[in-house]
Amino acid sequence: PERPARVSKVRPPLHQYIRKLLFTDLDKSSIEHVLRQLRKLPWNECEPYILKCFMKVHKGKYAQIHLIASLTAGLSRYHDEFAVAVVDEVLEEIRVGLELNDYGMQQRRIAHMRFLGELYNYEHVDSSVIFETLHLILVFGHDTAEQDALDPPEDSFRIRMVITLLQTCGHYFDRGSSKRKLDRFLMHFQRYILSKGVLPLDIEFDLQDLFAELRPNVTRYSSIEEVDAALVELEEHEHTTSDKTSSEKHSD
Amino acid sequence: MKDPLRRTKVVLRHLPPSLGQADLLAQIDDRFRNRYNWFSFRPGKSSHKHQRYSRAYIDFKNPEDVFEFAEFFDGHVFVNEKGTQLKAIVEYSPSQRVPKPCSKRDGR
Numbered sequence: 001p002e003r004p005a006r007v008s009k010v011r012p013p014l015h016q017y018i019r020k021l022l023f024t025d026l027d028k029s030s031i032e033h034v035l036r037q038l039r040k041l042p043w044n045e046c047e048p049y050i051l052k053c054f055m056k057v058h059k060g061k062y063a064q065i066h067l068i069a070s071l072t073a074g075l076s077r078y079h080d081e082f083a084v085a086v087v088d089e090v091l092e093e094i095r096v097g098l099e100l101n102d103y104g105m106q107q108r109r110i111a112h113m114r115f116l117g118e119l120y121n122y123e124h125v126d127s128s129v130i131f132e133t134l135h136l137i138l139v140f141g142h143d144t145a146e147q148d149a150l151d152p153p154e155d156s157f158r159i160r161m162v163i164t165l166l167q168t169c170g171h172y173f174d175r176g177s178s179k180r181k182l183d184r185f186l187m188h189f190q191r192y193i194l195s196k197g198v199l200p201l202d203i204e205f206d207l208q209d210l211f212a213e214l215r216p217n218v219t220r221y222s223s224i225e226e227v228d229a230a231l232v233e234l235e236e237h238e239h240t241t242s243d244k245t246s247s248e249k250h251s252d
Numbered sequence: 253m254k255d256p257l258r259r260t261k262v263v264l265r266h267l268p269p270s271l272g273q274a275d276l277l278a279q280i281d282d283r284f285r286n287r288y289n290w291f292s293f294r295p296g297k298s299s300h301k302h303q304r305y306s307r308a309y310i311d312f313k314n315p316e317d318v319f320e321f322a323e324f325f326d327g328h329v330f331v332n333e334k335g336t337q338l339k340a341i342v343e344y345s346p347s348q349r350v351p352k353p354c355s356k357r358d359g360r
Contacts, residue, residue, distance in 0.1 A: 088309060
């Protein structure tokens with residue numbers, strides 16, 4: 001059958017250049033150079049396209065995502081609105097991913113979790129955003145008619161998302177209120193894990209690694225009832241010490 | 253976590269992909285002009301393959317204005333030419349950061 005030859009996308013030279021910088025040139029040794037070149041671009045004209053390319057972290061190498069976070073930090077000195085946009089955009093991507101739960105988007109959703117964690121490491125989001133995102137992942141769409149489509153019982157992808165984010169930045173939550181928040185989150189996470197029943201082995205191993213790294217002495221509960229009991233205990237404990245914690249909160 | 257009563261930045265989600273910044277502002281500014289410090293619009297996209305809703309971020313001057321705005325705009329229904337309805341969502345933006353007013357000019 002005759003059909004016209006596929007027309008390849010023709011990009012304007014500036015876009016081609018931005019793509020070359022980010023997708024070809026960028027590595028540990030060239031990052032200073034890439035940052036300088038990005039700063040030299042006609043900013044107003046290029047900003048939307050650079051933002052678009054930054055959201056394509058899944059197209060590059062997984063191990064390089066921190067370089068994009070580092071570039072975000074570097075650009076924020078001169079274009080703070082850009083860094084704010086990057087953060088908002090990543091959080092939106094994560095949310096849309098939960099809303100659509102599209103199998104074909106899994107790779108990019110994992111990359112966005114990693115990116116968010118790296119943005120925390122470069123101090124462009126604060127810990128409350130990380131914890132709100134973690135909790136959102138556990139509960140989004142639950143108790144709605146769409147639950148079976150958004151988080152099917154046998155689907156462990158959300159566990160993978162949590163593991164990715166905590167692997168990236170969880171080790172910073174080791175003191176003060178963020179330590180307590182992580183302890184608390186991990187209990188809710190355990191409850192969520194137990195609700196999934198038997199996990200695929202690769203996920204189970206990654207979970208073991210994660211717990212070993214973040215909280216080597218944590219109890220792994222074996223039933224939802226046990227977690228619930230522990231959560232009740234935690235609530236009570238926090239209630240009695242709430243005076244202390246509320247005064248600490250303001251100093252965060 | 254930032255005290256909810258002190259949060260000022262909201263996100264408008266699920267806006268029609270075809271909606272432009274000017275159209276949106278026209279609907280908002282009647283009532284909320286001069287009550288926000290910062291507004292940022294992210295146009296959506298409507299192609300066959302990927303449809304993306306438009307979005308906007310607003311940083312209000314007063315936390316109380318967020319409530320009034322949510323009452324005014326959350327659930328606002330847009331109807332397109334084909335009669336499809338789309339309900340806008342107003343939420344606190346998960347990240348409350350807004351650009352610092354005076355970034356350095358880039359000497360490059």
